[in-house]
Amino acid sequence: MFKKSLKLGIATGVALATAVTAAAAAQCSNDTWKKVMSAGKLVVGVKADYKPWGFRDPSGKLIGMEADMAQDVADAMGVELEMVPVQSSNRMQFLEQGKIDLMIATMSDREDRRKIVGIVGPNYYTSGTNVMSPKAVGITKWEDLKDKPVCGKQGAFYNKIVTERYGAKVVAFTGNAEAKQALRDKKCIAWVYDDSSIMSDLSSGEYNDFEMPLNSEDDNPWGLAVPLAEKNCVFGNFMSGMQYNWLSSGRLIELEKKWGIQPTKFLADKKEQYKDWLAK
Amino acid sequence: MAMLKSIPGINSASTTDMAVLKPVSVATPGGASDINFSRFIADLPWWLLPALAAIFMMWPLAAYAQSTYTMADATSALVKWLPFLVFQGFVFNILISITTMALGTFAGVVLGLMQISPNRLISKPAWLITQTFRNSPWLVLLFIVMLAFPFKIEIGGLIIQIPDWIKAVFGLSLPIMANISEVVRGAIASVPSGQWEAAESLAYSRQQTLWRIILPQCFKRMIPPWMNWYAILTMATPLVSLLGVEEIVTLSRQAMAAENGRPELLVPFYGFCLVIFFAYCYPIARGTIALERKYTVKL
Numbered sequence: 001m002f003k004k005s006l007k008l009g010i011a012t013g014v015a016l017a018t019a020v021t022a023a024a025a026a027q028c029s030n031d032t033w034k035k036v037m038s039a040g041k042l043v044v045g046v047k048a049d050y051k052p053w054g055f056r057d058p059s060g061k062l063i064g065m066e067a068d069m070a071q072d073v074a075d076a077m078g079v080e081l082e083m084v085p086v087q088s089s090n091r092m093q094f095l096e097q098g099k100i101d102l103m104i105a106t107m108s109d110r111e112d113r114r115k116i117v118g119i120v121g122p123n124y125y126t127s128g129t130n131v132m133s134p135k136a137v138g139i140t141k142w143e144d145l146k147d148k149p150v151c152g153k154q155g156a157f158y159n160k161i162v163t164e165r166y167g168a169k170v171v172a173f174t175g176n177a178e179a180k181q182a183l184r185d186k187k188c189i190a191w192v193y194d195d196s197s198i199m200s201d202l203s204s205g206e207y208n209d210f211e212m213p214l215n216s217e218d219d220n221p222w223g224l225a226v227p228l229a230e231k232n233c234v235f236g237n238f239m240s241g242m243q244y245n246w247l248s249s250g251r252l253i254e255l256e257k258k259w260g261i262q263p264t265k266f267l268a269d270k271k272e273q274y275k276d277w278l279a280k
Numbered sequence: 281m282a283m284l285k286s287i288p289g290i291n292s293a294s295t296t297d298m299a300v301l302k303p304v305s306v307a308t309p310g311g312a313s314d315i316n317f318s319r320f321i322a323d324l325p326w327w328l329l330p331a332l333a334a335i336f337m338m339w340p341l342a343a344y345a346q347s348t349y350t351m352a353d354a355t356s357a358l359v360k361w362l363p364f365l366v367f368q369g370f371v372f373n374i375l376i377s378i379t380t381m382a383l384g385t386f387a388g389v390v391l392g393l394m395q396i397s398p399n400r401l402i403s404k405p406a407w408l409i410t411q412t413f414r415n416s417p418w419l420v421l422l423f424i425v426m427l428a429f430p431f432k433i434e435i436g437g438l439i440i441q442i443p444d445w446i447k448a449v450f451g452l453s454l455p456i457m458a459n460i461s462e463v464v465r466g467a468i469a470s471v472p473s474g475q476w477e478a479a480e481s482l483a484y485s486r487q488q489t490l491w492r493i494i495l496p497q498c499f500k501r502m503i504p505p506w507m508n509w510y511a512i513l514t515m516a517t518p519l520v521s522l523l524g525v526e527e528i529v530t531l532s533r534q535a536m537a538a539e540n541g542r543p544e545l546l547v548p549f550y551g552f553c554l555v556i557f558f559a560y561c562y563p564i565a566r567g568t569i570a571l572e573r574k575y576t577v578k579l
Contacts, residue, residue, distance in 0.1 A: 049537035056534050060364045085534070090524050097431045099441070177536045181543035204540065 028233040032101050032226065041080045044070040045100035048085035049175065052259035053106050065259045066104045069124070069224075072251070073102065073242055088155030092116050095227055102226055102239070108157050109223030118231030119223035120240045122247060122274075126266045128216030129158040132183070132198045132207065133190035139213045142166045151179040151188040158192045161218060168192075183210075199262055219266075248274035315508040315572055321565035329558055336551025354548045361535040362552075369528030370556055376449060376527065377514040384453035384513075385506070388460025395465045398486070406461070413458035418451075419519055425451035426523050445527075448520040456513055463505045467498035504572035511561045511568070518553070528553055 036042050046066050047054030054064040062083045074081035084100050091105045095117050108127075109119050131150070133139045145168035152159040154172040162168040171188055173179040180201075183191045191198075195216045201207055224243070226235045246252045247270040256263060394406035413421065425447055432441045471494050479489040521529035532549045539545055 048534045051537055051540060055538040056364070056531075057538070058360045058364055058535075060368050060531075085526065087524055099431070175533045175536060176541035177533075177543050177546050180541060181546055184543055201540075206542065 027229075030230065030234045032098075032230050033233070033235040033238075036077065036079060036101050039079075041082055042070075042074045042077060043082045043084055043099070043101045044073070045084050045086035045091055045094050045103040045105055046070060047087075047105050049087070050106050052261060054085075054104075065255045065261065066106065068255050068258075069104055069246070069252075070102070072246070073104075073239070076242065077238075088153075092225075095225060098227070102224065102235075104224040107223055107225065108220045110157060110220075113223075113225075116228065117225035118228045118236050119225045120231060120236045120243070121223075122240070122243050122270070123221030123223055124243050124246060124252060125222040126219050126264070127194040127196050127222065128219045129161050129192065130195040130198055130212050130214055130216045131162075131190035131192045132201065132210050132212055134183075134186075135209055135211050137189050139190060142214055142217070145190060148190075149188040151182045151191045153179055153193060156193065157220075158194065162192050196262060196264070200260075203262075244274060247271060248276065315504050315568055317512050318504070318508040318565040318568035321511065321561055322569045324562070326562075329555060329562070332551070332558065333555050336548050336555065354542075354544055357539050357545060358548050358552060361539075361549075365528055365531055365535065365552065366556065369526075369531040370560075372445070373514065373517040373527045374560070376445060376452070376517050376520065376525075377510065380449045380452045380456060380513060380517075381510050383449060384456025385460050387453065387457040389464055391457060391461035392464025392468070393490075395461060396468055410458045410461045410465075413454045414462060416455065418455050418516055419522070421454050422448060422451035422519060422523060425454070444523060445520070445525045448523060448525050452513065452516065452520070456509060459509055460506065463502055463509070464498070466505075467501045468494055470501060471497050500575045504568045504575065507564055507568040507571070511564045514561055514564075515557060528556070 046062055046064070048056055048062060050064075052064050054062060054066045057063050062085060067083060070083060071081055084094070086094050086100065086103065086105050088105075088107075091103050091107065092113065094100045095103045103117065107113065107119075109123055113119060131139070131145070139145070142162075143166060145162055145166045148168055150162055150168040150170050152162075152170045152172045153176060154174055156172075159170045159172055163170050168190075170192070171182065173182065176193075176197075179191055182188055195212070198212050202210065202212060224239060226239055230236050247267070250271050253263065253267050253271065256267060391406050391410060394402050395410060397403045397406070426444070429447050429450065430442065432439050434440075468490075475493055475497070476489060479493050484493065517527060518529040521527055521533075524530070529550075532553060536542070536545045536549055
């Protein structure tokens, strides 16, 4: 009787142990990684309407800072690169559905997004929320936006910040050109977007009657993403390594310069932080 | 028909209370209203196209006289992007419209024939489907198809990805199917009933009558409204840009973003879309009118 139950106990134990091992193995099936390596092709989702990060040249080719980063990844893996244009509204779905293997698409790293896609650190860039507004309006603090119409871009998380925190009424457009036209037409008192993009608009000389009067809020790191199942597996760890190397080698500072983005303190700090301690 | 004789009970007051066989009312073939859209387009003067083009090119100059961005800048930006917009954008719109029309026509003809079936179990559902899709907003149908359809199908381990534009084709072909169904039903109804009766008297079966006598007569009548629907569909293809399909409007937006998202570009770029759609649909509209004139049945 005792022997029998002992036997049963051992059998159950073995069965359980096998099950646990199987579950652990299932966690890292590395499907996407294996698919990319066997097909010899990496499909990366990048923006097609976000200059200078991801945009098109007149021949239709996708270019920009993130397109260059995608090329670096494909080169490191030794595979061909295919870029697929994504939008803010569909980029996470594309990754979930397997239409793309990797997403580098100016995405702010947010807690809710981490539940959907596998965002891996260290973050490669950061930007804050700010507004461009006519000098004549004379905005001095974020609270001035309360109950006022503010133009935004559809799918951008900046919209949520000004709505929830400062009670602005966001009118979201499909494109930046449409939103800026609405700002010029005085349909809204400000255009809410990322600070680096607003800075480059202001420095173009086309917006001399406009200003960026506020302090940037929510300096939010950007994250690239692999499928959620691959986050702690080969692909996710590989992308962490890619980002670490980009930051410590100064490759991103190089690309920033190449694409005419104003040098950010973030990248300079990261280069210092991840410096090789033996480097002279 | 000069002067109609007065026929009691028909065009003058009845003078008898006996049963009188009234003439069959014959619907106008094809229905004049079927091609209102083509008529509208075709009635526009030919010089409208160059005139529109000129206005859109001049627009930045007039609207932003104070800006440093000149008309020449906007024009050269548009010229630079023109091949991209036409060959990767507009050609795709045409592809979507042709695929949708092929699918919609096939399904529409089947549905239209079902509508005239003497079996109520077939004709009633067909009528319901036709009316549902004919009276629904196209964009809503597109959204439903886009969200409800799977993005990939698995057949015995083989995974087939369904690209978004194929789903858009399905979505757009639903209203086309319903409208073509009505065109088919209307055309069959427009054939004088004497044809059916004559065929019956010659011992043709219903199927024979339909295929050998009625449908050949309908075919010519269906062409003008069918072309009209094709033109309407082509005009509607930019709707799919809202679903992220990379057609001319989506690509125009991307091109404007690459040109630093200057608001001065909005009118020339969207104006170009308008002009190119007009250039494509105008000949179709003129052809529709010409065919309709040719095939009008003189009773």
